[in-house]
Each structure stands twice: as C-alpha cells, then as structure tokens.
Amino acid sequence: MTSRTCLSIILAAGEGTRMKSALPKVLHKIAGLPMVAHVARAAEAAGAGDLALVVGHGAEEVRKAAEKFAPRAELFVQEKRLGTADAVLAARAAIARGYDDILVMFGDTPLIDPTALAAARDRLANGAAVVVLGFRTDKPTGYGRLIEKGGRLVAIREEKDCSEEERRITFCNSGLMAIAGGQALKLLEAVGNANAKGEFYLTDIVGIASGQGLEVVATEASFESALGINNRAELAEAEAIWQQRRRREAMLAGVTLVAPETVFFSHDTEIGADTVVEPNVWFGPGVRIDPGASIHGFSHIEGATVASGSEVGPFARLRPGADLKKRAKVGNFCEVKKATVEEGAKVNHLTYIGDARVGAGANIGAGTITCNYDGYSKFFTDIGENAFIGSNSSLVAPVSIGNGGYVASGSVITEDVPEDALAFGRARQKNLPGKARELRARRAEAAKK
Ligand code: UD1
Ligand code: CA
Secondary structure (H helix, E strand, O other): OOOOOEEEEEOOOOOOHHHHOOOOOHHHEEOOHHHHHHHHHHHHOOOOOEEEEEEEHHHHHHHHHHHHHHHOOEEEEEOOOOHHHHHHEEEEEHHHOOOOOEEEOOOOOOOHHHHEEEEEEEEEEEOOOOOEEEEEEEOOOOOEHHHHHHHHEEEEHHHHHOHHHHHOEEEEEEEEEEEEHHHHHHHHHOOOOOOOEEEEEEEEHHHHHHHOOOOEEEOOOHHHOOOOOOOOHHHHHHHHHHHHHHHHHHOOOOOOOOHHEEEEOOOEEEEEOOOHHHHEEEEOOOOOOOOOOOEEEOOOEOOEEOOOOOOOOOOOOOOOOOOEOOOOOOEOEEEEEEEOOOOOOEEEEOOOEEEEEEOOEEEEEOOOOOEOOOOOOOOEEEOOOOOOOOOOEEEOOOEEOOOOEEEEEOOOOOEEEOOOOOOOOOOOOOOOOOOHHHHHHHHHHHHHO
C-alpha cells in the first residue's frame, strides 16, 4: 500500500429524474445497501483515505443515510447543479488541505472495482497528473468518448459535443478519475461551460492538462465498474451482476447453492462453508449462517443467526432477532421473530414464535402460537429445556413454561407452568354414547317435513 495521502470525492448531487422516484437516486439500494454506500465501500477497500460526499438533490436524506454508511465522510453541498467539475469544486475546502491523490467517483456507479481505484493511484504515484478509467462497449451511447492521439489521451468529448466520427469511438469514460492533488484546483478552475449542455464538465480537465503538457493517461476498467445507474432497469441489471458475483464467491468459499440464480444475498450476508442452500431463498440484511447448516427452499431470512447443524424451512420465515443455536430446527410455515431457539429445539410446523426463548431440546407442536402482543405492548414467553408444547396451543405472554413442562394440545396457557408439570388449558372432552345415531335420525326426520 502506498503512503501517499488521498481524498476520495463521491459526487451524489444529481437529481436522477429517470428513476421517477421520491427517493434520491444514490439511495436506491443494491443488495440492501444504497448505491452510494457501495461506492464509499469500494473507496475504503482501496484504502482511499478521507471521504468527501457532494450532495445537492435530497441533501438531507443523503446526509442522514451517510451517517450510517460513512460516518467519517465530510459532506459538501453543491447549491446548483452546474456540472461535474462544479460538483468537485464544492469540496474545494477539502481539496485545498493538500492531498497527494484526489479520486473522483460517481454515487450512481455502484459496482466500481477497488483494484481499479488502486491502479489509478499507482499511475499518479508514477507521475501522471490525470488518470481516467475507461471501458470498452459496443453501445457507447450516452457516455463521454476518450479521444486519443498517438497513444495519448488528449480529450474526453461528451456525446452531445461529439462529431460523427468521434461518436463511433467505443472507448468511453467510466466517470472515475484520479487527479494529482497538487494540480487539481488549478485544473478544475480552468474548466469553462462552452458546450452543448452549458455545464462545467469534469472531463474537460483532460484536454486542459494535456494542453499543458502534463501526463494524462487512460486505464481500462471492466464494463461493470463503469455501469452507471440512471433508471430502474439499470438498477436491476446492477443488482443481477452483484448477486451473480456474490453467489460465485459463496460457492467458491464452500457453500452449496443448488440453484444459484434463485438465491439472493444481502451486502452483509455471512454464510459458512458446507451450508446447503436449496432453491428460492432470500437473505435480507443482517444474516449470519454458520458452517454446515441447511436452508431449505423458499425460506425468507433477515436479521437472523443460524448455528451449525440447524435446519430452516422449507417455507420458513426468520425475522430480525431470530437466533437458532446448534442443531435447532424451524420447519415449514413457521415464523420466528426476536427469539432464541436453543440447541436441538424443534419448531417444526405452522408456528409463530415471537419475543421468546425456546429451551434446549424443547419440542413445539404444530400450530403453536406465542401470543406476544395485546395491541399495545409486546410480552415475553419463556419455554424451558425439554418442554413439550402440544399442537394448536396458544401461549399468552407474559408466561413461562418450566423445564420439562408439558402442555396438552389445544391449550390456551395464561398462567406459568411449573417445572415438569402437565398443563391442560382447555375444556375436558365428554362422550355421549349413541347420541350421534339419535341425532342423525332426528335430523333426517326433520328434513322430510
Ligand atoms: C458523466 C461523464 C461522462 C461519462 C459518464 C459515465 C461528465 C461531464 N460526463 O456523464 O463522460 O461517460 O458520466 O457514467 O462528467 N453530478 C453532481 N452535480 C452536477 C452534475 C452531476 O453531483 O452538477 C453527479 C451526478 O449525481 C452523478 C455524476 O455526477 O453521480 C455524473 O453526472 P451525470 O449527469 O449522470 O453525468 P453523465 O451525463 O452520465
Ligand atoms: Ca450518469
């Protein structure tokens, strides 16, 4: 790693009209994390020093979100959207502190590759004044074209300002740029707005620097690195690429995905080796799956931890705070929320466990419900070790079932059940011999009349 100082500037002031959204564009999510946070992470992963975030449209919302994903970032407001060079200059105070390297990134280019950032900085270290990350594409429409002469980058021309011939160039500007800190302000201040859009283009510093005889270079990045998100179709495209990468990473790390294209991860999903994930599983944010768990098909899991040897699903829902210890089982049509299911406990069928603890080895019968909410507050249910809850029971919280407690099927439990006690919370059954035959005869007679 280089010892050079670095300022990373992320531009996120644009309106993003084509998203047709009340939410600022850069806060739209990929894998559950705002696009701009992906960019901030890539910068961090590349060791890209201090972070400046330029906001404008939806500034307050972006500021609030940034407190979470980049608490160290310094925020600058671009008052009017006068173009990308103007946006960078919104962070003038930070640039003026004097850094060796300035990295400029766009908040709507979420899949940028940290190694490409690091490579761009290496070129600065080797004497370049401006480094542009280019990419090649058959469909260059909308991108700035990289104009090279004699193997040197001499200008970037925006689509609207291109000649016919220039428009045919397929080497394009990703938007990512590295600028020598000592030159940055001088170059940016030299940018004018005499172009088709009347904007101050960041891309113009290439022509300016090149005209001054400074070294300007283009390096090549992947298409994904350059994928700019302008509408929801592109958002979905980026999501798909992200998911595909993550699935591959998981599989190469020892996770079996039976049908990888049907499994969806979050940006922070942790999943251990030898875990098997069946088709159609969704991981929301905050999930940790330890090695050797089984996640059966059609399970929806968020904010949960699942220990080794546990089984989830098929068709299970684990909500935030669900904590499955070793060899626990949560089966079909069960929902677990803010509850610990201790070692070897079984919650196998058609059950809701919320605000509860299920002790080690306990068995929860089909259709059991913890009644945790009275319309105002939530209450806790404690189920002891090796307890047995008969099917179709309601446990009305707050309530506890002692270790080894046994609840008869169909009970409504409103009082604590002591250790090893057998609890009936229902009316006793009464059999009336021969009464069914009598009843049928009476009904048949009545129907004749
Ligand atoms: C820009 C590049 C283009 C490149 C393309 C890659 C310029 C002039 N053009 O074009 O060469 O191929 O990205 O996707 O840089 N922004 C602000 N304030 C502004 C204007 C923009 O913060 O006043 C931000 C936007 O929020 C966005 C980024 O800068 O994150 C890029 O702006 P956008 O208008 O999308 O530029 P493009 O026309 O896509
Ligand atoms: Ca764009």
